[in-house]
Amino acid sequence: MTDNQQVPFGSGMFQGQAKFVDYAHMNQQEVQVNTLDEPVTDTLLRDINMILYKLSYVIIPRMKETQGRKLRNWDLWGPLLLSLLLAMTLGINSNQSSDTIFGTIFIIMWGGSAVITVNAKLLGGQVSFFQSVCVLGYCVFPINIAAVLITFFQSYFGFFLRIIIVGVAFLWSTFSSLSFMSSMMNEEKKVISVYPIFLFYMFLSWFCIFI
């Protein structure tokens, strides 16, 4: 019987599909062996489900603040995959400086997320560091889609169509992260904590247009 529930294993919690086991009648040893015994596909699928679950929150931006709470189980696999994908797709088309592009995008993504989070903390927000980095990383997903479209279907898109696609992706990303970030800050500091996010996504979006 499969169940969507939060199941403790090892030292962490995860969400996703889990086989329902009767923990009351099982001892600690058996619980730990359970997850080691399972097939590798199960482990991978669990993590992939978690990533997809969070991505669904990005794709449908939820403006109500209570619904953004599910993103608080942070993980860094999603941002890592998305940043690698973005850096690779933007670096593919360049002849000479693909390594520079890869490095710049990777550093800007992680460094930018860190700087924005530290900024939010300095302005007095009660935001945990890794939650914020996780959310900012996941919200790059629309820009990823735009980059993949533009890179692989280059001949179909003229300059203005590119600007429209990238513009839509940029607005989508910003709205997705808005509900999470603005729920952390006071009313009077919302705009100044959201502006760096705007700048960050705009920087990443401009790369997509010119590549």
Added chain:
Amino acid sequence: MLDNLNQDVSILQPSLQMTDSQVQNRIRQMKMEDPDEQTCYQKFCNLFTIEYYREYFDVTTELVIAKVVNAFNPFSGTFFDIGGGIPELYGPFWILNTLIFTIALSVNIIKYMQLQPGEHFEYQFEIVPFLAIFMYLKTLIVPMIYRVALKCVSQDRLTLLHCFTIYGYSAVVMIPISLLNSIPNPAIQWMLLVYVLFAQTSFLTSNFNQELKYLPKEKKYMIVGLVAVVQITIMILYKFYFFSSFNYQQLGLVKKRMNTHILQHILGAN
């Protein structure tokens, strides 16, 4: 309408009350000075906590917008009256980053417009790290020069942080100008450059003037002259490094030559 009036006045009047985080900081300072209360961590590692720096980021949206709008006006000397003249680092830091972004963007737009019909456009990245280093160094060093000069004329009311704040906000004028700089007409580019020079210098001098009103004339002119000279130097560097058209090929060539040289060296070729 009277409410709006009160609100406007309260932004402009220097406030004598301390804000929340300043009160907390004060309490913490008083606790810190009591040696029995301090742990070893508190004694030495306070520098690494976020709370130590919160004092410098004590701003609200209204305050930042009011300061930015004030910075666009080169003649009013009222910058230090906004929000009680409390120095902060939020504005300078993010204005600096926006500026780096817009200058990199406009350099690439200029290059895109100069493209020949058959060529594939290569986004020029190499300029971004250099630009970032130049901007950060400039924003760190120039306010120190100002502070030293103010100290020489024994003006102690403006601390180093005030100099950082006002210098950071004075760079706001460059943001729209650098975007407009991507227009290919050289006459327009020179006019924009002159305007930026004039606007930034007069903003800085009219604000420093408020503090220097009571000094004898030679000292005032010395400060004003120093501000103008530093600004002119920086503008000339901007123009001839970032916005001149012959530099793009040069940057490209330098990188290619470096690469082949290093490769030959590694492979032991002559």
